[in-house]
Amino acid sequence: MKRRAVVALRLVAVMLALSIASPSEAAVGKYKRTIEEYAVPDVVLVNQDGAKVRLKELVQSDNVVIVEFIFGTCTTICPVLSAGFTNLQQKLSPDTRRVRLVSITIDPENDSPKVLKEYLGRYHAKPGWDFLTGSRSDIDKVMRAFSAYVPNKMQHFPLTLIRLPGDGRWVRIYGLMSTSEFMDECRKAGVK
Amino acid sequence: MNLQPPIPVRHALVYAMCACMVMLASTLWAGPSSGGGPEGQSAGPGKAELAQFGERMYREGILPSGAPMQALIKGDITVDGTAFTCVSCHLRSGLGSSEGGIVTPPTNGDKLFHPVKAYYKGFEIISSVPRRPAYTDRTLADVIQGGVDPTGREIDEVMPRYHMDDTSMAILIDYLRGLSSGPTPWHTDNTLSFATVISEGVKPEDRDAMLAPLEAYIKLKNDQAAIYESDGKQARMAEAMVRSRETPYLRLSLAKWVLKGPPETWRGQLDEYSRKGPVLALLGGMVVGDWRPVHEFCEENRIPCVFPVTDFPVISDTDWYTLYISKGYYQEGESAARYLGGLDGRQVDGKVLQIVGASRTGRALSEGFEKTWDGMGNKKPVTIKLKEGETLTAKALGRLMEKERPSILVLWTGPESLPALDAVAAGKNRPEAAVVSYGALGKDLWSLKEDVRDFTYITYPYRLPQDEARLRFYIPGVGVPSLKGDCNNIMKRAYSVTTVLTATLMDMRGNYYRDNFLDLTGMMMDVEAPLYVRLSFGPGQRYAVKGCYIVQLTKGPSPSLVKMGDWVIH
Numbered sequence: 001m002k003r004r005a006v007v008a009l010r011l012v013a014v015m016l017a018l019s020i021a022s023p024s025e026a027a028v029g030k031y032k033r034t035i036e037e038y039a040v041p042d043v044v045l046v047n048q049d050g051a052k053v054r055l056k057e058l059v060q061s062d063n064v065v066i067v068e069f070i071f072g073t074c075t076t077i078c079p080v081l082s083a084g085f086t087n088l089q090q091k092l093s094p095d096t097r098r099v100r101l102v103s104i105t106i107d108p109e110n111d112s113p114k115v116l117k118e119y120l121g122r123y124h125a126k127p128g129w130d131f132l133t134g135s136r137s138d139i140d141k142v143m144r145a146f147s148a149y150v151p152n153k154m155q156h157f158p159l160t161l162i163r164l165p166g167d168g169r170w171v172r173i174y175g176l177m178s179t180s181e182f183m184d185e186c187r188k189a190g191v192k
Numbered sequence: 193m194n195l196q197p198p199i200p201v202r203h204a205l206v207y208a209m210c211a212c213m214v215m216l217a218s219t220l221w222a223g224p225s226s227g228g229g230p231e232g233q234s235a236g237p238g239k240a241e242l243a244q245f246g247e248r249m250y251r252e253g254i255l256p257s258g259a260p261m262q263a264l265i266k267g268d269i270t271v272d273g274t275a276f277t278c279v280s281c282h283l284r285s286g287l288g289s290s291e292g293g294i295v296t297p298p299t300n301g302d303k304l305f306h307p308v309k310a311y312y313k314g315f316e317i318i319s320s321v322p323r324r325p326a327y328t329d330r331t332l333a334d335v336i337q338g339g340v341d342p343t344g345r346e347i348d349e350v351m352p353r354y355h356m357d358d359t360s361m362a363i364l365i366d367y368l369r370g371l372s373s374g375p376t377p378w379h380t381d382n383t384l385s386f387a388t389v390i391s392e393g394v395k396p397e398d399r400d401a402m403l404a405p406l407e408a409y410i411k412l413k414n415d416q417a418a419i420y421e422s423d424g425k426q427a428r429m430a431e432a433m434v435r436s437r438e439t440p441y442l443r444l445s446l447a448k449w450v451l452k453g454p455p456e457t458w459r460g461q462l463d464e465y466s467r468k469g470p471v472l473a474l475l476g477g478m479v480v481g482d483w484r485p486v487h488e489f490c491e492e493n494r495i496p497c498v499f500p501v502t503d504f505p506v507i508s509d510t511d512w513y514t515l516y517i518s519k520g521y522y523q524e525g526e527s528a529a530r531y532l533g534g535l536d537g538r539q540v541d542g543k544v545l546q547i548v549g550a551s552r553t554g555r556a557l558s559e560g561f562e563k564t565w566d567g568m569g570n571k572k573p574v575t576i577k578l579k580e581g582e583t584l585t586a587k588a589l590g591r592l593m594e595k596e597r598p599s600i601l602v603l604w605t606g607p608e609s610l611p612a613l614d615a616v617a618a619g620k621n622r623p624e625a626a627v628v629s630y631g632a633l634g635k636d637l638w639s640l641k642e643d644v645r646d647f648t649y650i651t652y653p654y655r656l657p658q659d660e661a662r663l664r665f666y667i668p669g670v671g672v673p674s675l676k677g678d679c680n681n682i683m684k685r686a687y688s689v690t691t692v693l694t695a696t697l698m699d700m701r702g703n704y705y706r707d708n709f710l711d712l713t714g715m716m717m718d719v720e721a722p723l724y725v726r727l728s729f730g731p732g733q734r735y736a737v738k739g740c741y742i743v744q745l746t747k748g749p750s751p752s753l754v755k756m757g758d759w760v761i762h
Contacts (some may be wrong), residue, residue: 046762052568075291076296079281083275087271114567124272136761151718155717170194170244
């Protein structure tokens with residue numbers, strides 16, 4: 001009886017340990033790609049310059065639009081996503097506005113326009129890349145609209161959303177991409 | 193004062209290697225592009241300077257030459273090390289992070305130079321970091337540069353591959369060797385020592401309200417440890433749950449560091465307390481007067497301090513060691529500016545007249561308001577600072593209103609100026625809106641006259657009273673706080689210290705380094721707390737509650753507060 005309890009306890013412990021992702025488990029492997037339709041909420045957010053931005057208008061573009069959810073003091077995921085944006089802009093240079101890059105904070109309490117601006121500065125952001133913040137309820141609405149809602153910023157996940165200018169549908173990419181994979185996706189979306 | 197303990201004998205070999213590395217680095221040193229010693233001297237940098245270079249590489253991604261480190265991620269994304277620093281993932285302590293399902297392994301000296309085992313001997317825990325032998329300087333350089341660990345396994349592509357010369361690599365490795373690797377004298381006999389700072393003159397009822405949740409928490413934790421020591425079955429369950437063989441048995445102690453005499457003498461007293469009984473962190477704390485001397489003591493000695501009870505925290509974007517619940521009165525002023533000129537707020541076309549009482553409260557409110565208002569690119573408000581002992585009379589305010597004709601009147605004054613506001617409400621120069629502070633008015637807020645209520649906006653930094661009453665928070669070991677007035681708030685604020693402790697201690701797992709304590713706080717989940725809808729940190733964030741409500745009083749003899757919108761953060 002006692003032995004059985006010990007075995008059960010060990011099993012629970014092993015399962016608990018396995019439930020915590022290892023570095024290799026979490027990040028290695030192909031990303032997941034799907035095509036989705038999203039109803040973008042009509043909310044007014046604030047960009048890195050403190051200017052009000054109507055999100056719906058921002059993403060209604062003839063150019064490719066790419067959205068990511070990050071936050072200013074994030075470790076691990078956001079730097080990788082943002083480094084991807086930096087490299088994409090390098091490749092688009094000098095006409096960086098050909099692709100509209102939109103980073104949206106999931107930590108609006110902390111991410112003031114000043115924090116957003118400093119963050120973009122760290123990643124050498126050029127024109128065409130905006131970082132948006134807003135009220136908690138509006139940010140929640142945006143996350144929910146893109147099936148990206150996390151109640152807590154520390155639980156967020158790597159997500160890249162690419163809007164196809166032709167029909168307004170979105171390519172949803174779950175996971176982290178290399179630059180070449182990211183560029184491939186952009187080309188598929190119509191970026192030349 | 194440096195609290196770094198002496199090097200233990202068992203680390204002698206490691207430190208001997210460290211010394212060799214520093215000598216090697218010094219020999220190879222070509223010198224930075226600027227600085228690096230007096231002009232004309234050819235000697236290389238000393239040990240302290242090399243440590244600074246290492247710290248700069250780790251924290252800022254800047255090479256000793258002053259150039260940014262170059263890194264490659266995901267195989268082909270080239271980035272400056274300044275955008276992708278070591279500290280951004282491995283954190284200041286080097287003990288790594290866990291976010292969004294990605295676990296970043298430790299890179300501190302204590303872990304790097306010891307093997308990682310698949311299982312911990314005699315215990316059913318699987319390491320969340322892949323098994324590997326201890327790193328050597330060579331294999332560590334290989335993994336930093338090429339991404340291949342000592343087993344020949346290629347590590348995840350998320351970890352950048354950093355390109356640098358041998359000298360820079362030696363400096364970085366030397367820094368990592370010393371990172372979170374020394375003894376922790378605040379952890380003895382599996383007891384973790386904390387202290388709370390209280391100055392003479394703090395009211396006994398306030399002091400007791402602050403201490404009650406802390407002492408109850410420590411008693412509960414220590415009683416629990418005693419149970420686990422005597423009940424093997426429960427203990428094993430607890431070990432498995434927290435994935436640690438020692439956390440369930442960890443005991444806590446809380447010393448009271450009582451400060452006597454004038455604030456100029458506090459620093460010496462704090463140094464002495466710390467020398468005699470080093471602590472992992474300071475918890476809560478209350479002083480009569482300015483908290484700044486304690487803040488500076490913590491900053492200089494790198495001692496974490498969690499939620500001192502003060503409405504006048506030190507406002508800083510860069511200070512590291514003190515965690516405040518909020519920015520206090522400053523934050524109320526900040527939120528008023530955001531409301532008036534921000535996202536959901538009103539558009540102010542006319543003039544803003546700001547009247548500032550001659551008190552710390554008035555000054556803090558005004559500082560927060562002005563800095564934020566200016567930062568938003570608004571025209572400077574007309575500011576009238578009252579003199580010491582001066583009360584804003586109806587006559588004086590009437591004259592100012594006649595002269596300035598503001599559309600917004602901001603009153604950072606106490607209840608003594610409410611009659612003047614009443615007179616303005618009845619006068620011909622009534623503004624479009626008036627702003628007052630709950631912090632400055634206190635319970636006199638409820639005496640605002642009906643005529644004033646519909647154009648007066650109040651900054652309110654807590655959950656609204658009607659919502660707070662519904663929640664009935666229970667403090668373990670204490671019960672539902674039911675003290676009067678300020679004491680109730682003090683107790684609730686002190687209780688939040690224990691929320692941070694619970695989240696942090698669970699994950700320390702034997703790594704009782706002060707920077708690790710703060711790193712783990714930065715990774716804690718957002719939580720609901722007494723008084724506040726959301727306590728929220730994030731790596732490097734130092735004020736848990738951001739923003740404030742803007743409210744108005746309803747009409748009638750028993751008014752209540754109504755929100756004018758969301759919790760104002762922008």
